[in-house]
Amino acid sequence: MLQATNKAGDGRLQVVNEDQQFTDQLSNYLGKWGMIDKGFAYDVVAVFGSQSTGKSTLLNRLFGTSFQEMNESKRQQTTKGIWMCPSAYSSTLVMDVEGTDGRERGEDQDFQRKSALFSLASTEVLIVNLWEHQIGLYQGANMALLKTVFEVNLGLFGGGGDEANKAKPKEKTLVLFVIRDHVGATPMENLTATLTQDMDKLWDGLSKPEHLAEAALHDYFDLSFAALPHKILMPEKFESAVVELRKRFTDRSREDYVFQPTYHKRIPADGISFYMEGIWQQVLTNKDLDLPTQQELLAQFRCDEIAAGVIEAFSSSSKPVRKPVETGLVIQHLGAMMNDWLHIALGKFDKDASRYHTGVYQRKRSDLLTTLHASLLPLYLGQLKNLHKQISAQYVKDLTAGLKEPNYDFAKVVLTAHVKARADFQAGAKATKVDETSWTDEQELASLEEDLKVIADRLRADETKKMVNAIERTVRRHLVEPVEIAMSQPKPEMWDVILETYAKVLSEAEESYLSKAQGYNCSEEENDVALMSLRARTWLVLRRKLEEQASDATMRNTLRTAFEDRFRYDDQGLPRVWKPDDDIETAFKKAKDETLNLLPLFADIKPTNPKLAPSIPTPEPSFDADADPVSFDASTALNLLSPAKLVSLETRFKRDADAAYVEAKRSMVSSVAQ
Ligand code: GDP
Ligand code: MG
Known part of the structure; x- marks a missing residue:
């Protein structure tokens, strides 16, 4: 054949x-x-x-x-x-x-x-x-x-x-x-x-x-x-x-x-x-x-071929920006560029392919558009990711700058920066979108906003920490001196005075925190944590000051001063000059006994008014409680000097007192000798 x-x-x-x-x-x-x-x-x-x-x-x-x-x-x-x-x-x-x-x-x-x-x-x-x-x-x-x-x-x-x-x-x-x-x-x-x-x-x-x-x-x-x-x-x-x-x-x-x-x-x-x-x-x-069949077959063949050429040219025009996008750069006018490439590609396709069977041409055109859109999508998503990064960084800068302003309102600074970041992102995403696509920036925007929130939270935590530190310094200033004065001039109501001061300083500290925290949009839980740490720190300030005052040297000094106040000064507070007929013994005994009576005051933190008894706070989570078990343990937190310590202080005091007595005697003898 x-x-x-x-x-x-x-x-x-x-x-x-x-x-x-x-x-x-x-x-x-x-x-x-x-x-x-x-x-x-x-x-x-x-x-x-x-x-x-x-x-x-x-x-x-x-x-x-x-x-x-x-x-x-x-x-x-x-x-x-x-x-x-x-x-x-x-x-x-x-x-x-x-x-x-x-x-x-x-x-x-x-x-x-x-x-x-x-x-x-x-x-x-x-x-x-x-x-x-x-x-x-x-x-x-x-x-x-x-x-x-x-x-x-x-x-x-x-x-x-x-x-x-x-x-x-x-x-x-x-x-x-x-x-x-x-x-x-x-x-x-x-x-x-x-x-x-x-x-x-x-x-x-x-x-x-x-x-x-x-x-x-x-x-x-x-x-x-x-x-x-x-x-x-x-x-x-x-x-x-x-x-x-x-x-x-x-x-x-x-x-x-x-x-x-x-x-x-x-x-x-x-x-x-x-x-x-x-x-x-x-x-x-x-x-x-x-001839539709023939024409269609031909159209399919040709349209595919034309599309392949178009895609190749398209890929080479989009190639130069792919790397930068991958490496994290935000490309200006990317959307306009992508629209341009598409416009050129489709124009080329239309010019060559529109002469073929209309149905096939239109179908192939929409296939081509789908392919081209698909090849651009990674650029869009990459750009969104990069925008996200860029805008988060800018957000941190904006917040930092806002927190340097005098009398800043933290919540307002955060809100302003957030609104700006969101708007910038949306504008950037819009400028990257390709016409006639259903691409959306929703997911990336949600993820950005989550990050912004984390950043703001972290910053707020830093800020509240700073605030608590500042308040702690105020607490120290207001607490240390009154305690020292009260402890160095012991009286039976010593603890009432100290604990009243403590309660006042603590409540002032709490108020100060709460009023400042309002501007930070803190959650209740965050406030609770901050207040807890404030209470713990205030307690520690008190407790450490009390321990300092109860140290051997200070106690010895305190007792000696209390004794001397009684023994060497008269009721008018004038220094006594012993004369031969003065009853030194009685005066000595009285001053010594009165002073010794003060010593048990230091055994425990114990006000005469039981309502003033302090509640022991729980230590801060970050605080190493093991390092100071005494301060936060309910069974020991109110003990200051142990019985043994009291005995040793008493012994030493007695010796000091006896020395004072001997000296007083000697001074009288010498005045007589003159
Ligand atoms: P076809 O049937 O049209 O392919 O014609 P051919 O090429 O087979 O030639 C037919 C006859 O025309 C032949 O005998 C040729 O010699 C003759 N012929 C070819 N060219 C010419 C020409 O230019 N003028 C004339 N008058 N005859 C020609
Ligand atoms: Mg022939």
Whole structure:
């Protein structure tokens, strides 16, 4: 079967055979001819015209091909079908149509119509080959056939009935009239004008599909003209005219170069076989010969290809910002940039792909948009993350600056900075968003606000700690001196005085904290913790001061002072000068006993008014209670001096007192001696 399809060896291929079968060897041959990898860099030309008008001869001369020519002397029959052969001069596929000699007219017309339709639909340039003397004979068989072919072509390939396709004609085809046996008697312009008129008339007379009623000839075809001298009568002139004409097929720099990009069917070379076979099948089954399937397949192929190109360009334009975003930089105007890339990419896609089947094009466009959006999403999310970081850092700075202001209100400083951070983030996120996406900054915003809260909380904890420290200093100032005074001049109500002061200082401290804490928006729990620590610290200040006052040296001093106050000063507070008849013994004993009576006061913290008894606070959580178990243990916290300590203090005091007595005696003796 394959052999039957190809009867001519490798030089040319019978694309469609006499049984109207399409070859399965086309790709194979395109490979052999070195065309399969050409992509779009190839062209297709076909010929149309009556039998035996020198078409094959023309093609062979023009392109160096090897189509069968009718030999004048032998008049041997050529092989019917559509033939293809590569040009020897450029990457051009040349198609020749061989019909029968008109003997079996009905059958031949059918084949001619089909092959003409096929040629028209698959080539960039259709050579209409005709004798000079055929021109103007509008009723000639040529024109009738051309009319039919145009008509079916318009119905077939003229564009769908849908709105989008209506406005966009398919690729144009160049119709190149080659006037054979041009004698030169009639100027070229006249022939050209006549042919153009004929074509216009033909076009007007077409029965067009309703939606293409307004379609103009020039929406679909460009017309061009060439003339060749008589081959037999003027062989040299014919040859040189052919060489000249060939340039129009090979020399891109010429203005009349025929393979203009607008004519290209944009089928990649490796898709030619598939595409042409599809067209042939459509032509064969032509009733009204709609080509949606063929068009859709092609559209899918092309749209994918165009999209791939667009995506590649898109990726390379977005590449320079990906690294910086990854490394944590906030890119200015990122949203505008991304919108620009999208705009450019879609513009490119629209320009190239919108010519294809509308449904497919639109579907592929939305696929493309999805892909592009997906590739931008990481940039958006990255930018949000970076914004988050940047704004958190700025928030810390804003807070720090706000807390340096005199008389700042912590809650207000935090609120102002928070509102600003939130607004900055939202503005940044908005400026990064890409149009027509449902991207949202909600999650990142929530996470940012959580972080801001943590930062503010930490800062507030620092601030309250500072505040508690400051209050503790005030406590020390207000507590230490009264305690020292009370302890150094012991009286029975000593503890009442001390504990009253303690209660007052503590309540002042608590009040001071609570009034200051209002500005910090502290939670109740935080307040509780702060107050607890304040109570513990105030208690420790008291307790340590009491211990200091109860130390051996201080106690000895306190007792001696108490004794001396009684023994060496009189009731008016004047120093006594002992005289020989003074009763030193009684005075001494009284002062000593009174002083000794004071000593037990120091045993325990014990006011005469039981209501003043202090409650022992719990130590601060951060406080190492083991380091000072006495102060916070209910069983020991109110004990100051142990019985043993009291005994040793008493002994020492007695010795001090005795010494004072001896000294007093001696001073009296010496005053008598004077
Ligand atoms: P086709 O059937 O259109 O392909 O015609 P062919 O190329 O097979 O040629 C048909 C006949 O026309 C042959 O006998 C050719 O020698 C002859 N022929 C070819 N070119 C010319 C030409 O330019 N002028 C004339 N008058 N005859 C030609
Ligand atoms: Mg021929």
